[in-house]
Structures are given as C-alpha cells and as structure tokens.
Amino acid sequence: MVGTLMYEVCRICYNTESKYIFEGKLLHHVVKYYECAICGFVQTENPYWLEEAYDSAINDVDTGIMQRNHLCSKRATNLCALLKIKNEIILDFAGGYSIFTRLMRDIGFNVLWQDKYCANLLAKGFGYDGKSVKLLTAFEVFEHLESPINTLDEMFSISSNIFFSTLLIPEPTPKIEDWWYYGQNHGQHIGFYRKKTLKYLAKKYNKNLYSYNAEIHLLSENRISPILFKILMRFYNLFFIFTQKRVSSKIWNDYIEIEKINDIKFL
Structure with missing residues (x-):
C-alpha cells in the first residue's frame, strides 16, 4: 500500500x-x-x-442538539442526587452554545459554562471562573479531542468527577460507510472509544468507571452502585420528576444577577 x-x-x-x-x-x-x-x-x-x-463550531447536521441537551439535563439531575450534589459548582466543559448550562440553571443547579471555540449565547454572566468544581460534564466532546490525554489532564485538574457522553464503537470495527458516528459529512469526529478504552483511562487516572449502554459514562472518585447508576440513566424521565425537587430554579436569581452586570456596564 x-x-x-x-x-x-x-x-x-x-x-x-x-x-x-x-x-x-x-x-x-x-x-x-x-x-x-x-x-x-x-x-x-x-x-x-x-x-x-470547524468552519461552524456546531455542525449543521446536529439536528438532535436540543433533544440531547434536554435528555442530558435530566440524567445529570439524577446523577447529582446520587452524588449528593446540590449547591456545588458544576462545569459544562466545551459547552457549545450553553444550552445545557441554561437548562441546568433553570432546574436549579449552579452550572457554569466553558468553551474555547463557541459563543456563550444563553448563559452570559455564568462562564467558568476557575473555582473548585464538584462535577464536570462533557457531552459529545470526547470524539472531537485531538489530544485526549492532554484534555483529560485538564479536566481532572478541574474536577474529580467527569460525566460524559460518547458513543462506543462496535466490535468488530465497522467500515466507515457502515456506522453513522464516523461523521463523514462534518469531519469533526476523530477518535472512537470502547469500554476497554474507558477502563484503561479509569485505571490511568485512578477513577471508578460507570457506563449505561454504549452512550453515557461517568469517571468518578466516588464509589456508587453500578446498578443504581444504570437505573437512573435508563429511567431518567421517571426519576427526574423527584430528583428535580431537591433544588429551586435559578431563573429569577439569574435575571437579577444579569441586571446587576448590565447596570455596571452602563455606569
């Protein structure tokens, strides 16, 4: 060849x-x-x-972006109940247009946004400021990473718990025309993980690995029940009815905070 x-x-x-x-x-x-x-x-x-x-940070064929963010916000709410996170800071790493950040703040969590390559459209005033973070979320990020280990080093320097989504590649490895997640029409997906890969990363960083199906994963310093994790991820709608009641929406408080920021700008 x-x-x-x-x-x-x-x-x-x-x-x-x-x-x-x-x-x-x-x-x-x-x-x-x-x-x-x-x-x-x-x-x-x-x-x-x-x-x-990356002519456009969010690729044009990502028609599932809103549905995915709603789903992830409910699963993250359930996970926060499991990890006993209520008022602590959560960081949405590579958070895109800040859809997830806004949804989680609407539910009642202190979620901040960070993205080096995308504009913060929906959560201005709530960008990450370097403070201690209890949980880091990274949805549809891992498959984009040019230097995965360098990025994971950065993530784990921010938080000891990473909740993320990436679709695991099947075995045997499918040809490019046989698996949609290769992303032929946008070219942004450059790395694909298996459970074996995630286990390697868990061992490298001395974390516990929890996965639901081939899509949603947690690398954590905490030991939790794998069965309970899977139940909360699978029946996310059912449990969200109850887990969201642990917190109170930040919609009004955020409005007041942004008003203060805008007043200072125009002084």
Missing part, C-alpha cells in the same frame, strides 16, 4: 503500533483509520482538516 503508514502512535495509550485498518472519506478528504490493540481506541490519521471541519 504505497504512501500509507501501517502504524501510528495511539493518542490514548501511546502504543506505537496502532494498526492501519481502512480508509474512508471525511468531507472531501480520504482519511486513514487506525486501531490500537492495547486499549481498543480507533483514531483517524493526524486530522489536518479540522479548520475546515
């Missing part, structure tokens, strides 16, 4: 023999994919096309 590197360094465990498995089209680029035998991580070649892919 002329011009194709048969191995690349795994971006998770740094195994030097992450093996070439196939190539496929992302945007208009023909991209090579590699799979690590040690941690199971599947990655693209060096993603030279990202500037083009």
